[in-house]
Amino acid sequence: MSKEIRLATVNEHNKATDLWVVINNKVYDVTKFRLEHPGGEDSLVDVAGRDATKDFIDVGHSSEAREMLKKYYIGELAAADIKQKSPISCRQVALALGAAFIGITLVYVIRRGVARN
Template structure:
């Protein structure tokens, strides 16, 4: 069973000695990862004790990064404190799908024009 951790508790972990962040309603203790983070420790400290979902998604982390972070998960927000942050990933995926569709349409138009 996953431990529920409130924002009140998370906010206490906002310094170099204890860095907890929320990403997609899950709570991560990334204190031991500060020195290893490819983006530098400042990127993590900026969202220490806060919801870092938007920052995390804006950077466009790889699947490898998403797998690495699993080992730092220590809990989840209580249902009453959760946000719809999972929609950020869905919007990001939708953005890429729309771009791919637009690209396919352009390629189709160009091919039709030059093959006619």
């Protein structure tokens, strides 16, 4: 089993010469990579010791960049530090409301049609 790393531990590795980041609940040591990073050293130092998932995704990194991550993988973020997603997403609520609205409208239209005849 892969090693579980606490977020508090990741937070300690927050400088250029000791640089860990979390991306998609996986922990990476990019201390050496920072000097080779095509997006510059600073963008990595800015997120040192913390969750960089959003920053990494926002840049729109290539599949090559995502593939490179494997090289720097050191472990999984501890389960206790993983934010649980709400079981019901906003999208599901919107879909359910949309379906209910269409259903009610259909019943109304059909009933009016039946009443006319």
